[in-house]
Amino acid sequence: MTERRVALTGMEVLAPGGLGRAEFWRLISEGRTATRGITFFDPAPFRSRVAAEADFCGLEYGLSPQEARRMDRAAQFAVVAAGNAVDDSGADLGGIAPHRVGVVVGSAVGATMGLDEEYRVVSDGGRLDLVDHRYAVPHLYNFLVPSSFAAEVAWAVGGEGPATVVSTGCTSGIDAVGYGAELVREGSVDVMVAGAADAPISPITLACFDAIKATTPRTDAPERASRPFDGTRNGFVLGEGAAFFVLEELESARRRDAHVYAEIAGYATRSNAYHMTGLRRDGAEMAEAIRVALAEARMNPEDVDYVNAHGSGTKQNDRHETAAFKKSLGEHAFRTPVSSIKSMVGHSLGAIGAIEIAASALAMEYDVVPPTANLHTPDPECDLDYVPLTARDQLVDAVLTVGSGFGGFQSAMVLAGPERSIV
Template sequence: MPWAGETPAEGDKVEGTPEGRRVVITGIGVVAPGGIGRKQYWELLTAGRTATRTISLFDASPFRSRVAAECDFDPLAAGLSRRQIRQWDRTTQFAVVAGREALEDSGILGQTAPYRTGVMMGTACGSTMSLDSEYALVSDEGKSWQVDEFHGSPYLYDYFVPSSMAAELAWIVEAEGPVGVVSTGCTSGVDVLGHSADLIREGQADVILTGASDAAISPITVACFDAIKATTARNDAPETASRPFDRTRNGFVLGEGCAVFVLEELEHARLRDAHIYAEVSGHASRCNAYSMTGLNDQGLEMADAITAALDMARFDPAVIDYVNAHGSATKQNDRHETDALKRSLGSHAYDIPVSSIKSMIGHSLGAVGALETAACAMALEHAVVPPTANLTEPDPDCDLDYVPLTAREHKVDAILSVASGFGGFQSALVLNKPERRAV
C-alpha cells in the first residue's frame, strides 16, 4: 500500500474500509472567544469562565438581543499582513490563523506529498461580515436600490464564494488533493470532520487540514435571529446570558470562532512519531425533514444519528465516558437533546457527565462543532470534563449530569459529541483514544 510521497502503482490496493484505514487528530488550532490558541481556549473552558458580553463589533442598540461571544482577535498580532487583512473576510482570517497553529502543532509540513494532502472546511454563513459591510457601502447604507459597484471591494467575489476560504488554506499547506467546503448550518463543524475522515478512510488522502470557521456577528445575522426570537434577550446580564439546561434559559448567545485540525491516517502518523490527540472513529448525520426551526418530540433523528455513529465506531453505548452536548440553551433543543441521549444511550445516559461549552463561548453556528471537537480532544488528553457554566436552576425535564459550574477530573477514553441545526440536521461524532478501539 502506498504512503506519503509514493505514487500508487497500477493494481495497488488502497484500503477503503474503516478497518483498513483509521483516522487520528495530530494537530489543533483555535481562535475562540476568550482565547486565541488552543492553550488559552482550554484554560478558559476548564476555569468555567464565560466570554459572553455586550456586542462591540457594531452598534447593536436597535436590536432585541445585544449580547454575543466575540473573539478578541487582532489580525496583525496574529501574524497577518495588511494586504491579507484587506483581502480576507474575518472568517478566513480566523481559519488561516487557526490552520497555521494546527500545522505547527502537528509538525506535518514537508512530510506528505501534495497530491495526498487535502483541505476541507465547514461554515454556515461564509463571509457574512464582509458581504454585509460591502452591501452597506455600495447601496449608501441601504438608501439606494441601484447599487454603485465602483465603490465595492475588488475581493467581493472571494467574499461571495465560501470555497475561497478552503483555497487559501490549500495554498498554505500546498494541498493538491481533495479541497472543498461543507455547509450544513450549525452541524457543519461536525459534518466536515466526518467527511474528512471518510476521505482518508477511502484512500483519497493521507492528511487533511480540516475544521470550521464562522464570524457572523453582524447586523443581518442578529436581525435574522431576532425575528424568530432564537437568541436571548438577557441584555442586562451578558456574562451569564447563555444558560444551557437551566430552567431560566431563554435562547442562545451568538458567537464566532474557528478550530482547525490536522487529520491523518493512523499508520502515517505513527511512522513519523506524531503526537496523537484522538481517533475519529464514528460519524453520522440525519435530518428530520420536518421544519426549518422546529424539532420533533423525543429526539428520534438525533438518537438515530448517535446510534449510527456508535455502530460505525463499533462501540457499545456503555463505552462512552463523556457527552459534549449541543446544549444551545433554547427551550426545545435542550429537552429534545436530553430525550435523544436517553433513547440512544439507555440507562448509561444517567451515569456519565454531559456538558455544554456554549455556556462559555456562545453558539458560533457552523464553527461551534469544530470548537467543541477541539474541547473533546483536549478532554481526552487531560482527563478533564469542561463544565456547563451558569447552570444554577436545573430544568426538571433535563435530568442528566450536566457538570454544573465547575470542571471535573474524569477518566475519559471515548467521547460522543452531538450537534443540531436549523433545517432539521442532527449529527453525532465519536472520538476516542486509539488504544481504546481494538480494530
C-alpha cells in the same frame, strides 16, 4: 485488508476568550464565560445585544495587510487556525505529494461580515435602492462564494488534493471534520486539514435571529446570558471563531512519533426532514446519528465517558437533545456527564461543531470534563448530569460530541483514545 484508522494529530482553536488551544482550554476548564455586550457595532436597535466576541486580529497572527484586506474575518480565522494546526501536528506537508493533502472547511454563513460591510458602502448606508457597484472592493466575489475559504486554506497549507466547503448550518463544523476523516479512512488522501470558521456577529445576522426569537434578550448580565439546560434559559448567545485539525492515518502518525490527541472513531449525520427550525421532541434523528456513529466506532453506549452536547440554550433544543441521549444511550445516559461549552464561548454557528471537537479531544487529553456554566436552576425536563458550574476530574477515554442545525441536520461523532484495540 486492515482498516485505516484516523488520528487527530494537530489542533488549533481561536475562540472567544481563548485564542489558541491552551487559552481556550483554560477558559472552559475553569468555567469562565466570554460573553459580553456587543462591541463590533451599535446593538441598540436589536432585541438581543450580547455576543461572544473574539479579540482576534489577523495582522497579529502574521497575515499581511493585503491578505487581511482580501479575506473576510471568517476566512482569516480559518487560515490562521489551519496553519497553526499544521505546525502543532509536526507534519512535514512539504514531504507529502501535494495532491495527497486535502482541505475541508465548514461554515454556516460564509463571509457575512464582509458582505454586510460592503453592502453598507455600495448602498450608502442603505440609502440607495440601486446600489453603486463602483464603490465595492475588487475582491467582493470572494466574499460572495464560501468556496474561497477552502481555496485560501489550501493555498496557505500547500494542499492540492480535495478542497471543499461543507455548509450544513450549525452542524457544518462536525460535518466537515467527519467528511475529512472519511477521506483519510478510505485512502483518498494521506492528510486532511479539516475544521470550520464563522464570524457571524453582524447586524444582518442579529436581525435574522431576532426575528425568530432564537437569541437571548437577556442583556443585564451578558456573562450569564448563555444558560444551556437551565430552567431560566431563553435563547442562545451568538459567537464566532474557528477550530482546525490535522487528520492522518493512525499507523502513519505512529511511525513519525506524532502526538495523537484522539482517534476519530465514528461519525454519522441524519436529517429530520421535518421543519426548517423546529425539532421533534423525541430526538429520534439525533439518536439515530448517535447509534450509527457508535456502531462505526465499534463501541457500546456504556463505552461513552462524556457527552459534549450541542446545548444551545434554547428550550426546544435542550429538551430534544436530552431525549436523544436517553433514546440512544439508554440507562447509561443517566450515568454519563453531559455539558455544553456554548455556556462559555457562545454559539458560533458553523464553527462551533469543530470547536466542540477540540473541547472533546482536550477533555481526553487532560481527563477533565468541562462544565456547563450558568446552570443554577435545572429544567425538570432536562434531568441528566449536566456538570453544572465546575469542571470534573475523571477518566475520559471516549467522547460523544453532537450537533443540531436548522434545516433538520443532526450529527454525531465519537472520539476515542488511540491506544484502544479493535476486535
